[in-house]
Amino acid sequence: MDLDPYIEFRDRLLDAGVIVASPVRGLYGKARPFVEVYDGVERLVSAEVSLDRPELFRFPPFIPRDMYLRTDYLRSFPDLIGSVHSFTGDDREHAALLNVLDDGGDWGAELSTTDLMLLPAACYPVYGMLSGRTDVDGRRFDVLGTCFRHEGSDDPARLMSFHQHEQVYVGTEDGALEFRDDWIDRSVALMGSLGLDVRPEVANDPFFGRAGKMLSRSQRESALKFEIVATVANADKPTAIVSCNCHRDHLTNAFEITGTDGAVAHSACVGFGMERIVGALFSQHGMDLAAWPSDVRDRLFP
């Protein structure tokens, strides 16, 4: 019997009480073992990121719709977006909405578009905050965000809601490249210290549609995006657990961020996929925390 490795791994996590299921694919609750490992990883990532003495911000899982449109997310990844809708009517309109619900209709379609989109990447609010600035010669930001991507899947490492702990650099072109390369080395070392068998790979974002195929190829050829991959569910197809990206002036141009020399700034980021790292650890070390290698336990639970 050839089991789907994603379903098999997901079921092992569920059976061991590491996660709990919901009726929606890609949406899980985290039980205590998951949370304990998550907190340990978060402490280690925070400590490593802090070495650079970045400014620290925590943004909500939403981004203003106008700010969102300055990125090209809607053009490049429309299938992954989340838009927030609400009800703004009176008693009479409320009664009409409930009638649609009671008739089994699409009551969501009756709601109004709000000012908010769900945050797709933890670093976007940083560019919003810096928008229009003309003095950004090299600033670093520590952000931890709850991100949304609309991609239900049986792969327990492909969640609709997940956390990215990022450090973002905004400054010069050379500074951005150095930052990216430095963090490839440091994230390989950090993940390796947890007993994970990792390697960096050139990668691409999942651009949408026919035109997206070309964008993906071009991104790979320019080697701007690297992913640190590890086995989570499928040994034949490792999963990205950290990504190290140069954006060149793509986002800084959209948000009109320049250095004191008047040139458009460049940006780069390292993003730790927190739930994926935890998933890789359970995959590598098994479902029983007590049986994990003592050096890994010492790192995570000092």
Place this chain on the structure above:
Amino acid sequence: MDLDPYIEFRDRLLDAGVIVASPVRGLYGKARPFVEVYDGVERLVSAEVSLDRPELFRFPPFIPRDMYLRTDYLRSFPDLIGSVHSFTGDDREHAALLNVLDDGGDWGAELSTTDLMLLPAACYPVYGMLSGRTDVDGRRFDVLGTCFRHEGSDDPARLMSFHQHEQVYVGTEDGALEFRDDWIDRSVALMGSLGLDVRPEVANDPFFGRAGKMLSRSQRESALKFEIVATVANADKPTAIVSCNCHRDHLTNAFEITGTDGAVAHSACVGFGMERIVGALFSQHGMDLAAWPSDVRDRLFP
């Protein structure tokens, strides 16, 4: 000059670099001083909640739409809801969507309703998880959730996105009442230990519309909901920073949760409004963390 106390307090937080603004009312970023206090409060709340040895779960900021409809949130608080919409079309439909955007139209209205609603209260996924169980005689749950309520406001304590750290009890009617009363005392003591001048008050939820006024009155008369209030922005109108609620069999009935005796279970919860507690602390002790009373600093930053 009679300044709006909410705007005045918000501007003090912004000027001191405790929070950062966004173009949307009720949506802020947290800067380092806010995050440090938040983490200190979270550690203290976690420690107090842990004394009861609850089961621990962390759920995403979303709830499956069908599960959501088993609560009466859409009937009682339609003005606060958040519904998640996405794009599910092909290249051709994507081009049409971008045309609506480029023409300045309501492109959000073109999206499709997904399976997800934004989570309005941290405890709802617990009832979803227990749904249909017939053996719940007294279980306790530690949950920490990112909640959404669509209510933009100048009051920096009234956020669209905020965190509730809750303990939830599901069991007997007497057990639920005891739990609620125990936590009124314990949360008053915990908040008092941080130098906050707090008191418990009978409260009601903000039920919508004309019928809602009656529901609010009836909830007050039955004294099911208590709030621990403190001054945040407005000394004349204190803000709820903790709530202690008996739900009777309202939610357990909707989710078909019974005890081993076959009777519908009762539930209760205590919810710590994390950002509001942090706001109350900045209001009480000022914008300069270094100048906070040493006993409060020792509690928060041991």
